[in-house]
Amino acid sequence: MKLLPLPAEGQTPVRVLTIAGTDSGGGAGIQADTRTMALCGVHALVAVAAVTVQNSVGVSGFHEIPPQIVADQVRSVVNDIGIGAAKTGMLASTAIIEAVAAVCQEVGIGGDGPIPLVVDPVAASMHGDPLLHTEALDAVRHTLIPLATVVTPNLDEVRLITGIHVDDEDSARRAAEALHKLGPKWAIVKGGHLRSSEYSTDLLFDGEKFLEFTAPRITTGNDHGGGDTLAAAIACALAHGYPVPEAVEFAKEWTYRCLAASYDLGAGHGPVSPLWRLHHGADTHP
16 A cells, blocks of 8 residues: 655654544554554644543543633644644533534634544444433534534444434445535545445545445454544545545555554454554555
């Protein structure tokens, strides 16, 4: 695959901001985002929205950061350091979503602003543990998603947001259309959780055309953080100036390689791993 360029030694890298929750087990959330960003040669900035208590088996609790503190983190780093793209992950509550949406509009992230925004509308962990208050779904639909350059829900999140259960190509297209009607520039319906297929196909829709990105399914239980990794990789490519389809194509291949390099961790699900890039340096064709 073609990799994103690494900055020259001593050169300031491209910057990407993640606004999300932590993962104390290191497999998903901000930890997955910053790991992919670093190995894509990008400087990661963070705005912590929640702190989770979790390991490889599941999430046993979380603490929300005060909404104003979340917004202040975003404002502080964007106004001083500057960013090429941003992504959201776990935002937990209506109040945090509203604060994030307001500060993003203030500093030019998403919507009609100059900085692209990837919205990963995290609602639950891969174990099914809730990471978003139920009443916050309306804020996701009508406050957050309309700001997105790209929205990247998994199939469970698609069902919660649109009411559509995706089980084949036709329902995936209907779900992509329903997502796009909420206001993002592009909508992705990911096929990674459609376990019955031997291929994982992600469907991208801009209101007019559908594009498909397909990879062989890798049979592994070690897929923790896969959604975060895909969204973070899209944000990295957008920060480098890639158009959305090319950014999604890069991220799909990146995540496939990370799944192939995943490893066991703890008693539950291990993480996808971008550490494979350490073996390839700046090569464009590993």
